[in-house]
Amino acid sequence: MPAPVYIGLMSGTSLDGIDAVAVRFDPQFQLIGCHSEQLPEFLNQQIRSLLAPGDNEIDRLGILDLELGKAFATATNNLLATCHLDKSDVHAIGSHGQTIRHRPEHNFTLQSGDPNTITEHTGIMTVADFRRRDMAAGGQGAPLVPAFHNALFRSSKTNRVIVNIGGMANLTILPADPQADVLGYDTGPGNVLLDSWIKEHQQLNYDKNGDWAAQGTIIPQLLEQMLSLPFFHEAPPKSTGREQFNLLWIQRMLTLLDQAPNNTDIQTTLAELTATSIALAIKSHNLDKAEVYLCGGGSHNQYLLQRIQALLPGFTVGTTTELDLHPDWVEAVAFAWLAKQTLDNMPGNMPAVTGASGYRILGSVYPV
Known part of the structure; x- marks a missing residue:
């Protein structure tokens, strides 16, 4: 009998769609x-409207x-159809859900x-609602994917990030040290x-390859x-x-400058902020x-990759493709793995990562 199939579903803060994997x-x-499923525009708008406090939020x-x-x-x-799988072939779905609020300072997500x-x-x-059990144990409820990274990507020969x-x-x-x-x-x-x-100034959803950022000056x-944040x-x-990093925050930062810069240079500097904070x-x-x-x-933003590599001399920088998992699917696979952990009665968090008081079995189960 073949091993169980798990499905992982992920919709992240970029709101660029639902990633679904069968593993x-x-x-x-x-x-x-x-399979990648584009979010209908009306749902995208509803999500964005709830990302900041407003009226009639509960309804x-x-x-x-x-x-x-x-x-x-x-x-x-749609994933099942693409893979020629029947629902009976699948043991469970692990669904992250769409984050609407993440407030670790108030101990809720x-x-x-x-x-x-x-x-x-x-x-x-x-299996869903993975984050709140970690928070109940005093953790941040995030990030959860390091436990999966440890299971799939760790090497005894070299340190990896x-x-x-x-x-x-x-x-x-x-760490290579076990x-x-x-x-x-x-x-x-x-x-x-x-x-x-780029959405505000060019009505585009993202800066493809970092082409716009590459045109400016930091x-x-x-x-x-x-x-200084x-x-x-x-x-x-x-x-x-x-809640912290948004368009209003950028605009507040701009008011502190001696003179107004052009929009291209701002995009370049925002890319540098991401690269620098990572490095x-x-x-x-x-x-x-x-x-x-x-x-x-x-990982598809070539300008961003170039800046990260430039800021990390002596490090080798690549993508998880080199570890046999395409970078687009890592997080969705992680939530399939977390569902397996839950159903195997195994912990899904890492206290050293989240700050929880101990290892916990995460998630709630919704049977057929």
């Missing part, structure tokens, strides 16, 4: 198939929760995308500020001002989100000859 983990990892959240559940179910069913609806519309057991560049950026330190702790935390903005700025005063100097564990975090661990592997949507 097996035994006897070794196998990516069976993948709007309730409606969004149901509609996102249907969208996650549609992504799953909120992801939308009703798992009851996912189960009902797919006929497959769903996995950097996920989604809306936010987070890293995982995987006795050393895995570390992981959010480093700050990934694509979120770049996407917000504004030292703006970069220094942004890097206390978050960048806090010791981990730490996590962040759109400074990696350097702070004094790793010897570490290999750095990027994943997430930001």
